[in-house]
Amino acid sequence: MSTVEEDKQPLIPLYSSTVSCGFPSPAEPYIDTDLDLNEYLVTKPAATFFVRAKGDSMINAGIHEGDILIIDRSIQARSGHIVLAILNGEFTLKRLQTRGTEIWLLPENPNYKAQKINNESDFGVWGVAVHCLHKLI
Amino acid sequence: MKKKSVYALVDCNSFFCSCERVFNPKLENKPIIVLSNNDGCAVSRTDEAKALGIKMGAPYFQIKNFCDKHQVHVFSSNYALYGDMSRRVMRTLSDFTPDLEIYSIDEAFLSLTGFQNLSEYALKIKSQVQQYTGIPVSIGIGPTKVLAKLTNMMAKKEKKKTNGVVNYFEIENFDEKIKQIPVQEIWGIGRKSSEKLAQYQIKSVYDFKCADEHLIQKLLTIVGLRIQKELKEEECLSLESIRDKKQIISSRSFGQPVYELDEIKESVASHISQAAEKLREQDSICSSIMVYIHTNRFKNTPQYYNSNVIHMLSGTASTPKMIHYAFEALEKIYRKNYEYKKAGIVLMDIQKKTSSQLDFFSTHDSKKDDELMKVMDLINQKQGSGTVKFAACGLDQMWKMLSEMKSRNYSSRWSELLEVF
Numbered sequence: 014m015s016t017v018e019e020d021k022q023p024l025i026p027l028y029s030s031t032v033s034c035g036f037p038s039p040a041e042p043y044i045d046t047d048l049d050l051n052e053y054l055v056t057k058p059a060a061t062f063f064v065r066a067k068g069d070s071m072i073n074a075g076i077h078e079g080d081i082l083i084i085d086r087s088i089q090a091r092s093g094h095i096v097l098a099i100l101n102g103e104f105t106l107k108r109l110q111t112r113g114t115e116i117w118l119l120p121e122n123p124n125y126k127a128q129k130i131n132n133e134s135d136f137g138v139w140g141v142a143v144h145c146l147h148k149l150i
Numbered sequence: 151m152k153k154k155s156v157y158a159l160v161d162c163n164s165f166f167c168s169c170e171r172v173f174n175p176k177l178e179n180k181p182i183i184v185l186s187n188n189d190g191c192a193v194s195r196t197d198e199a200k201a202l203g204i205k206m207g208a209p210y211f212q213i214k215n216f217c218d219k220h221q222v223h224v225f226s227s228n229y230a231l232y233g234d235m236s237r238r239v240m241r242t243l244s245d246f247t248p249d250l251e252i253y254s255i256d257e258a259f260l261s262l263t264g265f266q267n268l269s270e271y272a273l274k275i276k277s278q279v280q281q282y283t284g285i286p287v288s289i290g291i292g293p294t295k296v297l298a299k300l301t302n303m304m305a306k307k308e309k310k311k312t313n314g315v316v317n318y319f320e321i322e323n324f325d326e327k328i329k330q331i332p333v334q335e336i337w338g339i340g341r342k343s344s345e346k347l348a349q350y351q352i353k354s355v356y357d358f359k360c361a362d363e364h365l366i367q368k369l370l371t372i373v374g375l376r377i378q379k380e381l382k383e384e385e386c387l388s389l390e391s392i393r394d395k396k397q398i399i400s401s402r403s404f405g406q407p408v409y410e411l412d413e414i415k416e417s418v419a420s421h422i423s424q425a426a427e428k429l430r431e432q433d434s435i436c437s438s439i440m441v442y443i444h445t446n447r448f449k450n451t452p453q454y455y456n457s458n459v460i461h462m463l464s465g466t467a468s469t470p471k472m473i474h475y476a477f478e479a480l481e482k483i484y485r486k487n488y489e490y491k492k493a494g495i496v497l498m499d500i501q502k503k504t505s506s507q508l509d510f511f512s513t514h515d516s517k518k519d520d521e522l523m524k525v526m527d528l529i530n531q532k533q534g535s536g537t538v539k540f541a542a543c544g545l546d547q548m549w550k551m552l553s554e555m556k557s558r559n560y561s562s563r564w565s566e567l568l569e570v571f
Binding site for chain 1: 242281560
């Protein structure tokens, strides 16, 4: 059995004779690399931003004060998404809900009220929250 | 037969101001200006600020009272933010074309040769950049770069009417339209050139287009002639021959694919040397350098595009100094195992050498000055600009005030993220 030197790139593995005939050889080299959090957390880097949560209005969704939220602007917001919204010039993080033709912003904490978006409201979705990073220690 | 070229020039509207708006929605529709660090001049203005009469380059101390009176929002330059937003815009644009040529921090040419439904496509580009990054852009489409620049200007001038997109191939009576446009609006024709042309009754873009080619060459050299040919749909310009004095660009595609950082460094060093020479010729200094590298999108190999802007506390025209900073910027974005096709640099925030402080940092800086500069820059980068500044400097007050007006590094510092309830 040969050893692979550490600084050489692993070669495409050759199959031993114990592999049954007709087995297709892999198209790509199989290389283990470090797991990359960026790759896991960020689908569209150009449209992804990080923001920090304040307060506890979304605590029941698992979002705590100080948590970092990964916001993706490339995703089309749908009912049920937690969104970073702009309401009358202020940022707010709430769950988006459509009820027929009505749009509502819902907190995830019984101490807070749901808000209906009126036609007069200055409202827009800034981005969709995809991940919440909560530090445990 | 060679396919007819199509270029789109995408240009961000009031870029620095627009960056500030993304993180501060209250600023929508408000007059905003962004100031340059060193001089405190307005280097970016929203349409609302322009409507109030604030001119590009207006010194802040002259307009401060006016701004207070009219509730104009004033910001110090936040280059970390603008550089990051620029990267995002360029990345988004690169999805739409096999060939993207970055022209400055907020402008790029896209090759759309062979694409169908150009106007519709441009509207899609505009909409996607807006959605992904929050930055509004204007797009001009044409068979040459000069025409793309011209149509881009038309799009910007009448945003509502054009919807931010103007396509040369769909303009009726183009010649009629350009009779109304002064010749100075053409890319590459400045005030001096337009004065020369005026003596021969060449005042509008139309006049320029129709003028005798030999006369144009006599008055404006071969470069002027090439600009005229481009107006007549004949492609003949390279980006470098049109020098915008506000920014100096140098870039080149590699003859063969390049993998190693050292090779790219060589290329960047030579770009810097060339650009720094032009800078000194103009008796100017620069305070920001953008470095960018990318792979060949035509090839079916892993793709990578990135750019980085490094800003310096005080302007410089010293080649070794600029190379040092450019290398720093490059090292942060270089990644191994990619087949690079092109590297380029853009010198920005260019000003004339004037005050005594600037003479202190002449091209022949002493080693001691270099070290001092290095330490200062490092501290200011880590602790926030303006932390360390020169005593007995006439601009002392300006420094203090300006750093207080800088917005947070929303997209590049963990401690400065947007906080949302």
